[in-house]
Amino acid sequence: MPNAATGNEFDYVVIGAGSAGCALVRNLSDRTGSKILLLEAGGSDERIEIQDPTKYFGLWGSDIDWKYETVPQEFANNRALRWPRGRVLGGTSSINGMVYLRGDRLDYDTWGYLGNYGWGFDEVFRTFTSMEGTSNGSSSGPLMPAVVVDQSPLSQIFIDACGELGINYNDNFNSGKLSGAGWNESTIYQGKRQSSYRAFLHPIIDRPTITIETNAIVQKLILNSSHRIEGITYIKDGKEHKVSIARELILSAGAVDSPRLLLLSGIGAPEELRSIGIKPVVELPEVGRNLVDHMLIGVAFGSASKIDGRNPFVTESCAFVGSNPGVVGSNVQISFVNEKNFVEGYEVPEHCFTVIPGIVRPQSRGWIKLRSSDPTVSPLIDPRYLSETADLDDFVSGIQISREIAKTKALSPWTTGEVAPGPGCSSDKQIRDYVRSVATTWFHPVGTCRMGIDSGAVVDPELRVQGIANLRIADASIMPTVVSCNTNAASTMIGWKAGELIANSKK
Ligand SMILES: Cc1cc2nc3c(=O)[nH]c(=O)nc-3n(C[C@H](O)[C@H](O)[C@H](O)COP(=O)(O)OP(=O)(O)OC[C@H]3O[C@@H](n4cnc5c(N)ncnc54)[C@H](O)[C@@H]3O)c2cc1C
Incomplete structure (x- = not known):
């Protein structure tokens, strides 16, 4: 497997090998054959607690959990709630409860109603079908729920x-x-957890155009004066590495870390960024807002x-x-x-x-903000439950x-x-x-880089970040409203669909 730190040039760099990121890389690679680098903060998923569907409770709070926590919740007896998130190949699909529900027609037609062309139920239904396989062969995608x-x-x-x-x-x-x-x-296949990594990337691990760099913690996006992403920096083995991007960068770091990386890079609400010593680069005040969780x-x-x-x-x-x-x-x-x-x-x-x-259709909305400009410090998370x-x-x-x-x-x-x-x-x-x-979290935070066609939206319906030439986001953070069931299937579908959108825009 080629090593990113050796100075390879990549067409696309994807941050986060989670539910969405793995699906995206597979679909984009199948469609374009482009050179793709996938950077993941965590490491191998070779452990019994991941593969055995009955043992995942032991993963929460373990070394492969980001171990986030909310601020004390004013309306929930001031309790601070633990927020596990997977930090491993497969991301949260490697530690989740494996329930696989696509969502209701109403969920996606609401996205369409809000102006997100291409995201109504009939369109996403086609995306789900092409991503999933069935044992009777009626569809042949890699994921076998x-x-x-x-x-x-x-x-x-x-x-x-x-x-x-x-x-x-x-x-x-x-x-x-x-x-x-x-x-x-x-997402249990042949008696084992089928994480996004196992479904989409493990079967093609020798494909020479895909490089997966594990234990690589992205710190910052580097923008030039025309608001184009030139590259990113990441830490691996205690050393800083830089990667440049030929075509596009895609953030699939999840509902906490995608907005966090934008904010660390100066993309967000200018006053808030200045207050913690970050120079604002692109004004996008809704980054980290619209947080909703079941x-x-x-x-x-x-x-x-x-x-x-x-x-x-x-x-x-x-x-x-x-x-x-x-x-x-x-x-x-x-x-x-x-x-x-x-x-x-x-x-x-x-x-x-x-x-x-x-x-599953909560009205409460909260936010994610940075505590500090230090990328190693956990963000403030307030879902306002x-x-x-x-x-x-x-x-x-x-x-x-x-x-x-x-x-x-x-x-x-x-x-x-x-x-x-x-x-x-x-x-x-x-x-x-x-x-x-x-009452506690159902672990379904979404919405912190909301998709829409209004000026406040963070990404447009093609998942491009407003005001930045070559940056997209594809993960749970882009959901404008939360689907009214568990969120893994929808997050994975977003990744798969992003692969198609990016491939189509390359033509
Ligand atoms: C305990 C638990 C149980 C759940 N159970 C279910 C369930 O049964 N069914 C269901 O539908 N949903 C469930 N969910 C929710 C579902 O799994 C998530 O909604 C979904 O996985 C989100 O996918 P994502 O791609 O947005 O993010 P993730 O899958 O979290 O992927 C983000 C990836 O980015 C990586 N990353 C983050 N920051 C960086 C960085 N700076 N540098 C490099 N890499 C980075 C992370 O390590 C991670 O691998 C559960 C969630 C949890 C936590």
């Missing part, structure tokens, strides 16, 4: 319980309609029977519901797992299951629906009773207090 086999019987009982409440069976969440209860697809909470029940041990920690099934009957589509995603989850601080018996309502009352209201409904699910004929024989928050937590006020003290 599928419903897990050998499901736990209790997951089926959850779906039956939802049916009793009129939450109808949805036989394919990835068709563009999320509402209903059904089976999640997962939250979730556990409602845990003791189990009357020993829980089947199949697929532990894999969220096999879930339901998408409206927090009230007038909701268009669904704004609460209720996951179901066969063990204790997201009920921090509560005593839970060994045999238990958790119903996990999550708010629960700052909008509507988010609390959605949680109250989600918890009430979760409790109804547990009371159904299908599920009640399994239940010895609710253990968290427990029957004592019944009034709206008590439930809100529970939410403020226990």
Whole structure:
């Protein structure tokens, strides 16, 4: 494999080998054969906790986690929440829960409605289809998401319980309609995690036009006086390296690090940059703004029977519901797992299951800012969780629906009773207090380099950063609004689509 530090010239440099970055490099390489350098701050993904789908909880807080943390959350009992992010080949797709849901037609048609041509549901549906493969050969992309086999019987009982409440069976969440209860697809292939790196790049690792430089921490983008990116600097083995860029630089460093790298390079709100000693180069005040994240909470029940041990920690099934009957589509995603989850601080018996309502169209918006001009210092992250009352209201409904699910004929024989928050937590006020003290991140931050056609947008619909000639962003940060389900599939699709956009603009 050629070494970037030897002075090779590259057509394209991509920063970040995560969900989006790996998909982008593969698609761009397949389409153009260009010389591409992929720089990744982390290293090898050869470890059992990544490959074995049941062991990923052990990766959070480990050496392959960026270990970010929010500032104390004013509306969530002043708790500072941990924000794991993958720092390894595959990025966060190497440490995530592997649920693979594309999103709802409404999610992408909203992007289209906002002026983002090419990003409506029908267009992104084609992108998903070309990126994914199926075991029956109906499509032949490299990523092989599928419903897990050998499901736990209790997951089926959850779906039956939802049916009793009129939450109808949805036989394919990835068709563009999320509402209903059904089976999640997962990025588990042949019994192992299929991260973006494993799907897109590992199979072509010997392709001579692709150079992957690991343990390479990009520090800064170098702009010339015409606002063109000339190169970047990165640190590897304690030494600084420079790489020049023939055609384009693409940031795929994720919703925290893409805006962070822009800010470190003087691209952002001028006053804020000056206040920490960074010379503003390009005025783009919304860099780091529009931060949105899903939250979730556990409602845990003791189990009357020993829980089947199949697929532990894999969220096999879930339901998408409206927090009230007038909701268009669904704004609460209720996951179901066969063990204790997201009920921090509560005593839970060994045999238990958790119903996990999550708010998937939150109204609260926050920001990411730099603390200092030092690239080694973690940024300030303030998602302003629960700052909008509507988010609390959605949680109250989600918890009430979760409790109804547990009371159904299908599920009640399994239940010895609710253990968290427990029957004592019944009034709206008590439930809100529970939410403020226990609800946590669903690990889905997006939106910090928002795509749009207005003057405040950070990137345009072709993912080009406003005011800079040869810089694009392709990762979760560009989502103008968050998709109403887990965000990995959408992030990966953004990378794959970016590969196509860049290849087309080269013609
Ligand atoms: C614990 C957890 C569980 C999750 N579970 C699910 C799930 O089950 N299903 C789902 O759909 N979503 C899940 N998500 C969310 C989903 O994985 C992310 O939305 C998605 O991976 C984001 O992709 P990305 O390409 O934007 O960023 P990432 O995948 O994070 O990629 C960014 C890459 O850039 C690298 N990088 C950053 N800064 C630099 C730098 N300065 N120099 C060089 N490289 C750099 C990083 O190391 C990383 O490899 C989960 C997330 C977490 C944290």
